[in-house]
Amino acid sequence: RAAFDPVSEEPPAIYLEMLEPADTRFRLAMAEGVTSWQVVEGLKLIDILTGEINGIPEEGSLAPDSYELVRGMSRAEVIAEMQRRQAERLARAWANRAEGLPFETPEEALILASIVEKETGVPEERRIVASVFINRLKKGMRLQTDPAVIYGLTKGQGVLGRGLRQSELRRETPYNTYLIDGLPPTPIANPGLASIEAVLNPEETDFLYFVADGTGGHAFAKTLAEHNRNVARYRAIERDRANGSD
Template sequence: MWRSIASNALTLFIVLLVVAAGILAWGREEYTGPGPLTDAICFRVERGASLSSVSRALEAQGAVSDARIFRIGADYSDKAQLLKFGSYLIPPGASMVDVLASLTEGGQSTCGREVNFRIGVNSADVILRELDAATNRYVEVVKFDPAVEALPQVYVDVVAESDLRFRVTLAEGVTSWQVVEALKRADFLSGEVAAVPPEGSLAPDSYEVDKGADRAALLARMTAAQEQILAALWASRADGLPYASPEEALIMASIVEKETGVAEERRQVASVFVNRLERGMRLQTDPTVIYGVTMGQGVLGRGIRQSELRRATPYNTYVIDGMPPTPIANPGRLSIEAALNPDSTDYIFFVADGTGGHAFAVTLEEHNANVARWREIERTRGQDGQTGVQGE
């Protein structure tokens, strides 16, 4: 009898072990295998949320198959207390392991809403965007110019969200004064700016910032970035350039930046000005004249007057020899590269060609023919102005 009882108990024990092993194997497969999501979702973890509430929300939204297994896996891997508040993109088929890693190991807020404060040459605007989880692309919610428009209600409603991301984007060719004045209108930044940074010293780029970030500290980041770019590109510059220092190269880069918006032309434009310097010619470039009038404080908003072309200023390259004393804007990396590695050409003239680019010439005769074509384009368009003609 006792032998029979022992045998039955052993059998039951073995069955229980097999069942337990099966449950463990099933749980492991559920935890590490592909998840149930068929479409990506943007999952939000509230500040202070518990693992229990997060796991239930994940199950309710179809991101995990079983909230209990998710909690057990988080406890077993010692990540139960590492949840980070924010919004996170969970892709289709993500395993529980992947989901847990997103919520505990990744950077805060990989999806959700983002405010991008863009500082351009002619204006600054704020764009509120939201990530469409299905396409993994941002969709514009609202755009406005804080200098002339009241804050839209949709912006006011979401700007207090704890996981809302912020960034400041500088366009190539903005002046330091424009940057400072625009940053004053960024309501998500704090602090005063004691002085406008030197012209050309800020790197055009997109900078992610925290809400309440200090404006002066942000400008310091931009300055450090430009210093690193200039130092690296100066070290790999072409031989024989007519620059005595990196600062002179930065001046040339700013002129190239303001002369063309066509990326493929930058090295050609740089070659024109290098050739002029080497031949002892004046640069004769309109953007420097404009800077001498505005000193970078806004845009001119009209054509250059003949009196301004004749006026003696440190920036009027129709009057002075060589380059102006400072950059005339903040150039981007590509313009700095062009200034330090210009194309090898014989060009000494260029003029707008009506397509957004320029026609280049070696001789004055060729240049005059290009100018005549540009003047005809201007007449056809009903325009009348000096801008666009270089080296007349």
């Protein structure tokens, strides 16, 4: 059993487990929310695979899932299977999407799914988080999502490893959703099926804002005034924690 993580600040992008004592079959698990660069870097470290990978696959095109490998299989084969599964998932979810969504193409839904994937790790929140962004898109509000800004800085190659600076929130990149209207040009990670389904069948809410609630989840708000109160509560929690650690 081995874990491969090219960036130590994030959960392993690639996980390999022996399935048979004969050492001929292995299971590879790809985590939700990793970037295509991380997947490629992980695959390079798996010595039972062969061949090179020509370039980085399009962001969002790889399906987080479990894959069975055989010694001698090419890395290109693995990438192709990841892409096949993601395309199949997206097509199926798109065919079963709710009405009235602000997407013209499945690819636009995939972009938002990647943002939802990076914004919350709480399964019960995904459809609510998706509803916030969809409500904002419908109203012409900017998405203002930090993970997209971070992607514009790192290009998906590693993690920032710290909080965003104010100067970075003002930096012009195609992914700075504080400055651009609508969606960024590409996904910012490879979203799992649950996040894809969340954006194509979101919760029906009037929420326009959310912020961390200090427990691992988020507090949602319909108005800016309500959101500002939630932000103040979260900052108070963070101050209390900081004081408690002194």
